[in-house]
Structures are given as structure tokens and as C-alpha cells.
Amino acid sequence: MSSETLTPSVAELAPEFVALSDAIWDEPELRWEEHASVAKQIAVAERHGGRITTNVAGIPTAFTAEWGQGGPVIAVLGEFDALAGLSQENGSTVRQPAPGNTSGNGHGCGHNLLGAGSLLAAVALAKTLEREGRAGTVRYYGCPAEEGAAGKSFMVAGGAFEDVDAAVSWHPGAGVATAQWKSLAYTQAYFRFRGVAAHAGANPQHGRSALDAAELMNVGVNFLREHMDDTDRVHYAFVDAGGASPNVVQPTAELYYLVRSATTAGMRALYERVCKIARGAAMMTETEVEIEFDGASAEILPNLVLESHLHAVVEAMGGVPYDDDDLAYGRELLTTVPADAVTHTKTTMGMSADDDSPYFLGVPPKPDPVHRPQMTGSTDVGDVSWVVPTVQIAGATAVLGTPGHSWQMVAQGKTAAAHKGMVYCATAIGAVAYDLLTDPDLLEAAQAEHRATLAVTPYDCPIPEGVIAPPVRPGYRVR
Ligand SMILES: [Zn+2]
Known part of the structure; x- marks a missing residue:
């Protein structure tokens, strides 16, 4: 033997x-x-x-x-x-x-x-x-x-x-x-919202809150859970919740999302739904969202x-x-x-x-x-x-x-x-x-x-073409 x-x-x-x-x-x-x-x-x-x-x-x-x-x-x-x-x-x-x-x-x-x-x-x-x-x-x-x-x-x-x-x-x-x-296939990505800062009491009508957008994205994703497969998993963390003052309309906010599903194809579809919610949240709040891919596995x-x-x-x-x-x-x-x-x-x-x-x-x-x-x-x-x-x-x-x-x-x-x-x-x-x-x-x-x-079922590499590992990307920082 x-x-x-x-x-x-x-x-x-x-x-x-x-x-x-x-x-x-x-x-x-x-x-x-x-x-x-x-x-x-x-x-x-x-x-x-x-x-x-x-x-x-x-x-x-x-x-x-x-x-x-x-x-x-x-x-x-x-x-x-x-x-x-x-x-x-x-x-x-x-x-x-x-x-x-x-x-x-x-x-x-x-x-x-x-x-x-x-x-x-x-x-x-x-x-x-x-x-x-x-x-x-x-x-x-x-x-x-x-x-x-x-x-x-x-x-x-x-x-x-x-x-x-x-x-x-x-x-x-x-x-x-x-x-x-x-195991579950996954993609993780950063969702970076950008709004307009303003005095929250004096002229809130001029502000556009990135923090509102981030919160609405999370609310949207939490409603999405009712319509996912049993083994799908979505988790998030706040990387940036804007500033520390409640008297400022927060001009920046950033979320880190991890999206998993039983197959790479299922994960791609679920991830696209999460991205759609992010864009919807940006539209609702008149802010902008930038999505940065971080990593993925089959x-x-x-x-x-x-x-x-x-x-x-x-x-x-x-x-x-x-x-x-x-x-x-x-x-x-x-x-x-x-x-x-x-x-x-x-x-x-x-x-x-x-x-x-x-x-x-x-x-x-x-x-x-x-x-x-x-x-x-x-x-x-x-x-x-x-x-x-x-x-x-x-x-x-x-x-x-x-x-x-x-x-x-x-x-x-x-x-x-x-x-x-x-x-x-x-x-x-x-x-x-x-x-x-x-x-x-x-x-x-x-x-x-x-x-x-x-x-x-051919291999569907979840890393987008040409994307290199984070430690060799320009401007990478450990978060
Ligand atoms: Zn381990």
C-alpha cells in the first residue's frame, strides 16, 4: 500500500x-x-x-x-x-x-x-x-x-x-x-458611493448623502434575500460610513460585499442583481457609485x-x-x-x-x-x-x-x-x-x-480578464 x-x-x-x-x-x-x-x-x-x-x-x-x-x-x-x-x-x-x-x-x-x-x-x-x-x-x-x-x-x-x-x-x-x-463560488467587491456634502441643518436640500445610498443598498439587498436560493450567501461590511459628524450630509461611503452561490454561473447572476441594487440606490439618492472588483473563486x-x-x-x-x-x-x-x-x-x-x-x-x-x-x-x-x-x-x-x-x-x-x-x-x-x-x-x-x-461544463474563471492580484495592483492598500 x-x-x-x-x-x-x-x-x-x-x-x-x-x-x-x-x-x-x-x-x-x-x-x-x-x-x-x-x-x-x-x-x-x-x-x-x-x-x-x-x-x-x-x-x-x-x-x-x-x-x-x-x-x-x-x-x-x-x-x-x-x-x-x-x-x-x-x-x-x-x-x-x-x-x-x-x-x-x-x-x-x-x-x-x-x-x-x-x-x-x-x-x-x-x-x-x-x-x-x-x-x-x-x-x-x-x-x-x-x-x-x-x-x-x-x-x-x-x-x-x-x-x-x-x-x-x-x-x-x-x-x-x-x-x-x-464549496460556494464567490465574488467580493467594494461599492464606493460619492455624494455632495452640505450643512445637515441649514441647507440639507443641497446635500446628496452617500451614506443614505449605502444604507439603501443594504436595505435592497436584505429584501433580495427572500428571492435567493437556499445556499446563496450575501454579507457586507462598512469600510467607510462617511464622516463622524451628524451635522454634515455624508459625501462618501463605502461597502465591502461578499456574494456566494453554489455555482459560478449562479454567483455571477446573483452578483449582477447586487450591482443592480447598488446602481438603484445611487439613482434614488442622486449620488454616484463605483464598483471595484476585489477577488473571486469558483x-x-x-x-x-x-x-x-x-x-x-x-x-x-x-x-x-x-x-x-x-x-x-x-x-x-x-x-x-x-x-x-x-x-x-x-x-x-x-x-x-x-x-x-x-x-x-x-x-x-x-x-x-x-x-x-x-x-x-x-x-x-x-x-x-x-x-x-x-x-x-x-x-x-x-x-x-x-x-x-x-x-x-x-x-x-x-x-x-x-x-x-x-x-x-x-x-x-x-x-x-x-x-x-x-x-x-x-x-x-x-x-x-x-x-x-x-x-x-467548461471552467468559467471568475477573475475578470486582465485583473491582477490585489498586492500588485497600483494603489492597493490593505483594508
Ligand atoms: Zn482555511
């Missing part, structure tokens, strides 16, 4: 990659600004003989590390960006900021583990291929800005995956899933061949080997997790309701393509999955029900249990990648399925 081929290399290398994950957790960086995290990853990849390419697709914090020669080319996707306002002490069971964390950021999605785990898989795979004298290329993709910024989607649009044959990845979290979840396209192969690999591996200390901490932390979230993970994992284990200890249920779970969030892995057959394993690092982007997720990011989950997932995706490199029939079956799907 392929996982047995890879396990010795993974086990030998693991301590160094656990340390890499911890070092990235210690210095959490936000989207497009992951310079220290990238430097740490590149240092480890270079130490293991990786050939580095920086500035991939023109993005300063996107890079690849490559081993081997010739085809096939298998991509291993990694991430390393954190979230604002989520500083949290490691290994704690109460909400409290990490001592010495000056940025206030935290790894609330476990991307410290994601990047280090994927790099571990790539290096272990490269060493195994070298030892066995096999041809083929392993390429680790250091992908920036997954959180609300579509780093991979811009990399896909920039042609970074053009010579790739298949891709593997994983995502930390609760439970263990070999089933490929569906929904995940599952590959059934790779999904069932991943499941077979994980079945042969058995469960994550947590120990008694992991379970003791897990039990304590579990009391802080919302009960309905714990129940949800148990149901998904096929656990009985009275099972009091804080982690999922078994082999996940066999994926059921007919009842594929719909995740109502989004991921930029979606665009990669439309250009090459892609598979991901999820979970293994957190107690049941741990919500994404929560302090509990940050608190678990450096625990021994999370490290075990990272090594487990690295072994699984490394093994799938090994099989893709050494079994031409498996790769061809995955690619044939991919071609057949695209013949019916």
Missing part, C-alpha cells in the same frame, strides 16, 4: 515540519503579507534540495518548490495566512490572547499546519521517488491569501498550473473527511476517482493515533465548543451520540457522491480543481465541532494532537500523490473524468 511506502520518510522528517508549523503559528501574518511565513517555508524546502521559484503569477508571496524531473507533474497545495483579531494562547481552554503576540492575528483556520503538512508530504514524496529511482515531478505550491482573497484563483488565472497533471491538498479541522465537500469540482482512491488510502491507514494526553486536553476543550456543532461532527462521522471521545478516532464513512455535503463557505482550491483533477483530505487536527475561525481553533494549532493530525494528513496526501506518479492508469482515470466533466 502506498501509505506504507511513504510512512518511513514522513516519520523521519516530521519533527522538522512540526517545528516549521509552530514557527508560522508564532508569527501569524494576514493575506498578501505572509513574507516571514514564506521565508520560513522556503528555508526548509531549500534545505531538502527544493528548486525554488518566487513571485509566482507575479504575486510577491506566492512560490513553488520542486523536486524530480519530467512528467507527470503533481502539485501539493499549501497555505500559511492567518486571521485578524484572533490572537489566542496555545493549548489553553479559555479565551485569552497569546502573550507576546503584537499583531493580534491568529491562525484561526490552521493554515500553519496546512502549509507545513503539505510541504512535509512533498519532501517525503520527493525522497521516496529519489530512493526508488523513479521519474516525475513533485511541486509544492506555497499559496498566499486563502482567507478572503483568492490567492490560488489569481495563481490559476496567471497560468501557474498549466503543466500540472493533478493536485492534492488537505485542510485542518474537526473529524476526518475523505468525502470532497462542495466552487470545488470533486473528482470521484481521486476521492475513492484517497478513501482507500485512509482506510488502510486507520485512525489518527491520538494518545491519552491528547484525549485529556481534548475533553476539557470540548466543553467550550457549541453542543450543536459537536453533534453535527458526530453525525457526519457516523459516531454514536453517547460516544464521549473528544476526537474522531476511526476511519471516516465512505464518501457518498449522491449526498455530497455542501459547505456554505468558499475556498480558492475551487479554481485549481477546475484546471486539474484535485483531491483533499480534511480534519484530524481539532476536537469535534471546533468552529473554523474561532479561538478554539487557534488554541489547538500547536498541540500534540494537531501535530499528529498534520502528519496523518501529510501521509495520506503524499500517498495519493505517490500513486498518481507511479500508476499511469490511476492518473489517466482521474484526468478522463475531469475532461468528461469539462466537456459538459
Whole structure:
């Protein structure tokens, strides 16, 4: 079995990659600004003989590390960006900021583990291929800005995956899933209203309020909710509410919208309705609106061949080997997790309701393509999955029900249990990648399925032609 081929290399290398994950957790960086995290990853990849390419697709914090020669080319996707306002002490069971964390950021999605785990898989795979004298290329993709910024989607649009044959990845979290979840396609954009300032008491008739326009846009969108699909999602934030004085008719206001739907086509239609409401609000208030595209990702396209192969690999591996200390901490932390979230993970994992284990200890249920779970969030892995057959394993690092982007997720990011989950997932995706490199029939079956799907529904890149990633746009500022 392929996982047995890879396990010795993974086990030998693991301590160094656990340390890499911890070092990235210690210095959490936000989207497009992951310079220290990238430097740490590149240092480890270079130490293991990786050939580095920086500035991939023109993005300063996107890079690849490559081993081997010739085809096939298998991509291993990694991430390393954190979230604002989520500083949290490691290994704690109460909400409290990490001592010495000056940025206030935290790894609330476990991307410290994601990047280090994927790099571990790539290096272990490269060493195994070298030892066995096999041809083929392993390429680790250091992908920036997954959180609300579509780093991979811009990399896909920039042609970074053009010579790739298949891709593997994983995502930390609760439970263990070999089933490929569906994600929502999304677009996010800024809506900037411009009006005319005036004395709000003395001559309001001369003012045209941009703030009124922004409020009316939100009201319009909130009425739109009655006429959307169940899995559609629209969220907004005020970036600028005008000035601080109520005695001035506000001449500027800016909203940041995130529009999601189950398919890229559905998302495009919904986004157009939101834009129509914005223009209507501007018309009503005699203001002007400028719409600035920020980022977009397609929904995940599952590959059934790779999904069932991943499941077979994980079945042969058995469960994550947590120990008694992991379970003791897990039990304590579990009391802080919302009960309905714990129940949800148990149901998904096929656990009985009275099972009091804080982690999922078994082999996940066999994926059921007919009842594929719909995740109502989004991921930029979606665009990669439309250009090459892609598979991901999820979970293994957190107690049941741990919500994404929560302090509990940050608190678990450096625990021994999370490290075990990272090594487990690295072994699984490394093994799938090994099989893709050494079994031409498996790769061809995955690619044939991919071609057949695209013949019916071609990839519709949600990034408009010619739009470059935000950090390389003139005048870009982090908001
Ligand atoms: Zn994530």
C-alpha cells in the first residue's frame, strides 16, 4: 500500500515540519503579507534540495518548490495566512490572547499546519521517488491569501498550473473527511458611493448623502434575500460610513460585499442583481457609485476517482493515533465548543451520540457522491480543481465541532494532537500523490473524468480578464 511506502520518510522528517508549523503559528501574518511565513517555508524546502521559484503569477508571496524531473507533474497545495483579531494562547481552554503576540492575528483556520503538512508530504514524496529511482515531478505550491482573497484563483488565472497533471491538498479541522465537500463560488467587491456634502441643518436640500445610498443598498439587498436560493450567501461590511459628524450630509461611503452561490454561473447572476441594487440606490439618492472588483473563486469540482482512491488510502491507514494526553486536553476543550456543532461532527462521522471521545478516532464513512455535503463557505482550491483533477483530505487536527475561525481553533494549532493530525494528513496526501506518479492508469482515470466533466461544463474563471492580484495592483492598500 502506498501509505506504507511513504510512512518511513514522513516519520523521519516530521519533527522538522512540526517545528516549521509552530514557527508560522508564532508569527501569524494576514493575506498578501505572509513574507516571514514564506521565508520560513522556503528555508526548509531549500534545505531538502527544493528548486525554488518566487513571485509566482507575479504575486510577491506566492512560490513553488520542486523536486524530480519530467512528467507527470503533481502539485501539493499549501497555505500559511492567518486571521485578524484572533490572537489566542496555545493549548489553553479559555479565551485569552497569546502573550507576546503584537499583531493580534491568529491562525484561526490552521493554515500553519496546512502549509507545513503539505510541504512535509512533498519532501517525503520527493525522497521516496529519489530512493526508488523513479521519474516525475513533485511541486509544492506555497499559496498566499486563502482567507478572503483568492490567492490560488489569481495563481490559476496567471497560468501557474498549466503543466500540472493533478493536485492534492488537505485542510485542518474537526473529524476526518475523505468525502470532497462542495464549496460556494464567490465574488467580493467594494461599492464606493460619492455624494455632495452640505450643512445637515441649514441647507440639507443641497446635500446628496452617500451614506443614505449605502444604507439603501443594504436595505435592497436584505429584501433580495427572500428571492435567493437556499445556499446563496450575501454579507457586507462598512469600510467607510462617511464622516463622524451628524451635522454634515455624508459625501462618501463605502461597502465591502461578499456574494456566494453554489455555482459560478449562479454567483455571477446573483452578483449582477447586487450591482443592480447598488446602481438603484445611487439613482434614488442622486449620488454616484463605483464598483471595484476585489477577488473571486469558483466552487470545488470533486473528482470521484481521486476521492475513492484517497478513501482507500485512509482506510488502510486507520485512525489518527491520538494518545491519552491528547484525549485529556481534548475533553476539557470540548466543553467550550457549541453542543450543536459537536453533534453535527458526530453525525457526519457516523459516531454514536453517547460516544464521549473528544476526537474522531476511526476511519471516516465512505464518501457518498449522491449526498455530497455542501459547505456554505468558499475556498480558492475551487479554481485549481477546475484546471486539474484535485483531491483533499480534511480534519484530524481539532476536537469535534471546533468552529473554523474561532479561538478554539487557534488554541489547538500547536498541540500534540494537531501535530499528529498534520502528519496523518501529510501521509495520506503524499500517498495519493505517490500513486498518481507511479500508476499511469490511476492518473489517466482521474484526468478522463475531469475532461468528461469539462466537456459538459467548461471552467468559467471568475477573475475578470486582465485583473491582477490585489498586492500588485497600483494603489492597493490593505483594508
Ligand atoms: Zn482555511
